[in-house]
Amino acid sequence: MRYSQLFLPTLRDVPSEAEVISHQYMLRAGMIRRLASGIYSFLPVGLRALRKVEKAIREEMDRAGAQEVFLPSVQPAELWEETGRWDRMGEELLRFKDRHQRNFCYGPTHEEVITDLVRREVRSYRDLPMNLYQIQTKFRDEIRPRFGLMRGREFSMKDAYSFDQDEEGAEKSYWLMFEAYKRIFARMGLEFRPVEAETGNIGGAFSHEFMVLADSGEDSLVYCTSCDYAANVEKAEIRGPEHLPQAESPGGETKAELRLVETRGKRTVEEVTRFLGVDPSRLVKSLVYRTDKGDFAVLVRGNREANEYKIKKVLDVDTAVLASPEEVEEILGVPAGYVGPVGMPLSILADHEIRAMEDVVVGANKEDHHYLHFDPVRDLKGARFADVRVAAKGDPCPRCGKRMEERRGIEVGHVFMLGTKYSEALRATYLDQAGKERPIWMGCYGIGVGRTLAAAIEQNHDRDGICFPFPIAPFTVILTALQPTDAKIRTVSEGLYAALRQRGVEVLFDDRDERPGRKFKDADLIGIPLRVTVGPRQLQDGNIEVKLRREAKAAAVPVEGGMDHILGILQDHGETRGQSSF
Ligand code: ATP
Numbered sequence: 001m002r003y004s005q006l007f008l009p010t011l012r013d014v015p016s017e018a019e020v021i022s023h024q025y026m027l028r029a030g031m032i033r034r035l036a037s038g039i040y041s042f043l044p045v046g047l048r049a050l051r052k053v054e055k056a057i058r059e060e061m062d063r064a065g066a067q068e069v070f071l072p073s074v075q076p077a078e079l080w081e082e083t084g085r086w087d088r089m090g091e092e093l094l095r096f097k098d099r100h101q102r103n104f105c106y107g108p109t110h111e112e113v114i115t116d117l118v119r120r121e122v123r124s125y126r127d128l129p130m131n132l133y134q135i136q137t138k139f140r141d142e143i144r145p146r147f148g149l150m151r152g153r154e155f156s157m158k159d160a161y162s163f164d165q166d167e168e169g170a171e172k173s174y175w176l177m178f179e180a181y182k183r184i185f186a187r188m189g190l191e192f193r194p195v196e197a198e199t200g201n202i203g204g205a206f207s208h209e210f211m212v213l214a215d216s217g218e219d220s221l222v223y224c225t226s227c228d229y230a231a232n233v234e235k236a237e238i239r240g241p242e243h244l245p246q247a248e249s250p251g252g253e254t255k256a257e258l259r260l261v262e263t264r265g266k267r268t269v270e271e272v273t274r275f276l277g278v279d280p281s282r283l284v285k286s287l288v289y290r291t292d293k294g295d296f297a298v299l300v301r302g303n304r305e306a307n308e309y310k311i312k313k314v315l316d317v318d319t320a321v322l323a324s325p326e327e328v329e330e331i332l333g334v335p336a337g338y339v340g341p342v343g344m345p346l347s348i349l350a351d352h353e354i355r356a357m358e359d360v361v362v363g364a365n366k367e368d369h370h371y372l373h374f375d376p377v378r379d380l381k382g383a384r385f386a387d388v389r390v391a392a393k394g395d396p397c398p399r400c401g402k403r404m405e406e407r408r409g410i411e412v413g414h415v416f417m418l419g420t421k422y423s424e425a426l427r428a429t430y431l432d433q434a435g436k437e438r439p440i441w442m443g444c445y446g447i448g449v450g451r452t453l454a455a456a457i458e459q460n461h462d463r464d465g466i467c468f469p470f471p472i473a474p475f476t477v478i479l480t481a482l483q484p485t486d487a488k489i490r491t492v493s494e495g496l497y498a499a500l501r502q503r504g505v506e507v508l509f510d511d512r513d514e515r516p517g518r519k520f521k522d523a524d525l526i527g528i529p530l531r532v533t534v535g536p537r538q539l540q541d542g543n544i545e546v547k548l549r550r551e552a553k554a555a556a557v558p559v560e561g562g563m564d565h566i567l568g569i570l571q572d573h574g575e576t577r578g579q580s581s582f
């Protein structure tokens with residue numbers, strides 16, 4: 001491809017709409033443009049990179065025995081009503097009507113559609129196992145679309161669905177996908193980690209997310225420094241105090257009596273603890289959660305966060321939402337900042353860490369007052385203790401008890417063991433060997449294609465632009481002709497361009513009549529991994545210049561041996577297969 005003919009509008013300045021690096025560079029490198037909030041167009045260079053991500057995904061999915069299909073993005077409401085998700089999905093589901101006033105949605109995911117297809121076609125155990133995947137546009141009306149492709153509303157996803165006879169088969173399919181995902185992200189050169197995860201709207205028995213490690217990630221994960229436990233903080237369990245050696249579990253030792261103190265106007269944990277001169281870790285905060293089984297008081301340490309997923313699981317409820325300050329006042333007759341366990345009319349669920357604490361500060365259930373010297377063991381009779389807080393750095397690993405570390409991550413993939421949730425709702429069954437009808441066991445497996453590209457850029461860039469790993473680079477080589485109007489430079493660079501294309505190398509030929517500085521800046525911004533420069537100075541000595549994007553120094557290479565040298569570098573980087581050129 002000739003740069004002079006390529007639709008590649010680069011930008012010198014950082015667009016104000018972009019917060020994270022990947023979004024900034026994708027706009028600046030002319031890869032994408034915004035049409036509406038969370039909705040993007042791909043320009044040629046962006047599309048080429050996206051196709052590379054798709055290629056890596058396709059090859060590994062095919063290798064794992066999955067078959068590609070293509071399902072409709074517009075889906076009839078009836079299917080979603082059968083699984084109950086038409087109502088449960090909430091505002092994220094983009095619903096609309098056709099001219100006959102029938103309800104439809106734009107697919108945010110495809111469990112319903114694929115299960116419908118399979119229930120119509122699969123009859124017998126002989127048709128199983130089967131794994132079907134597609135790469136399709138999804139729409140989710142996200143509350144807060146942001147970070148460009150990272151959290152769009154319209155986005156491309158690879159989603160796969162496995163169908164098996166029984167649990168054992170389904171688990172085998174699950175781990176096959178798990179391994180395929182590891183290969184997909186590894187071959188793109190990403191630093192990533194699979195972690196145990198919550199199942200969210202999709203549901204199912206268990207799941208893992210694949211996290212690309214990056215400080216700009218919206219997710220947090222913890223991992224054990226000693227064993228291989230790793231989980232999203234939404235999910236991560238925390239070992240309880242019952243595992244602590246006796247000496248470290250000092251509850252029940254507060255000698256002092258409860259003492260009521262005035263804390264006028266101090267509502268937040270910071271305000272109260274600063275006023276009383278204690279550390280926030282010595283306060284227990286009392287939160288009110290509204291659930292479909294009534295209201296509950298939830299107690300966590302002052303420097304901790306309550307975890308809604310865990311609360312839901314412990315209470316065995318479908319919804320658990322933190323009550324607003326107005327609701328708290330309405331329910332308890334006390335302003336939110338002063339709620340406490342003493343005289344609490346609601347059932348109390350306390351984080352298990354609290355059982356190991358002594359002599360703490362709590363709200364007094366009385367406006368402008370707190371209690372000192374609260375002892376959880378002595379004063380918290382009848383409360384239920386469980387793991388209900390968000391895991392964080394330093395917490396004990398649920399497996400081995402050693403310290404956990406915390407990192408930010410970008411969720412690029414998610415695998416779910418669905419079991420028979422969808423096949424039972426949609427009655428997708430097969431006949432087993434004995435002729436008995438059984439529900440099909442399912443798994444589902446997603447990868448955000450655009451998000452993976454964005455995550456790759458978060459991990460691979462410098463202050464001048466993107467540093468694409470070879471496997472997902474839009475072009476492998478950028479051939480830069482300085483002073484392309486010069487006859488000799490034109491001859492040499494055109495010759496190299498033709499030779500590279502002939503060898504199937506994906507080459508972008510910067511034949512523009514621009515200043516060298518501009519050309520080098522654009523090349524660095526776009527991030528093509530190998531740059532070959534034909535310039536007057538080098539050519540005087542019979543040389544061209546070859547430079548890797550990630551390296552500072554260029555090598556002078558004689559024109560005659562140029563092609564071999566370039567092909568050698570590409571080979572060193574695994575670029576041996578003949579690829580289509582244009
Ligand atoms: P998140 O928690 O980030 O909202 P999710 O858990 O709802 O994502 P899944 O249903 O697991 O997403 O979808 C599978 C994959 O699709 C995700 O792992 C992610 O890579 C991608 N994905 C999901 N939502 C978006 C989005 N709004 N924009 C881009 N990619 C997305």
Ligand code: MG
Pocket residue numbers: 209411413414
């Ligand atoms: Mg997910």
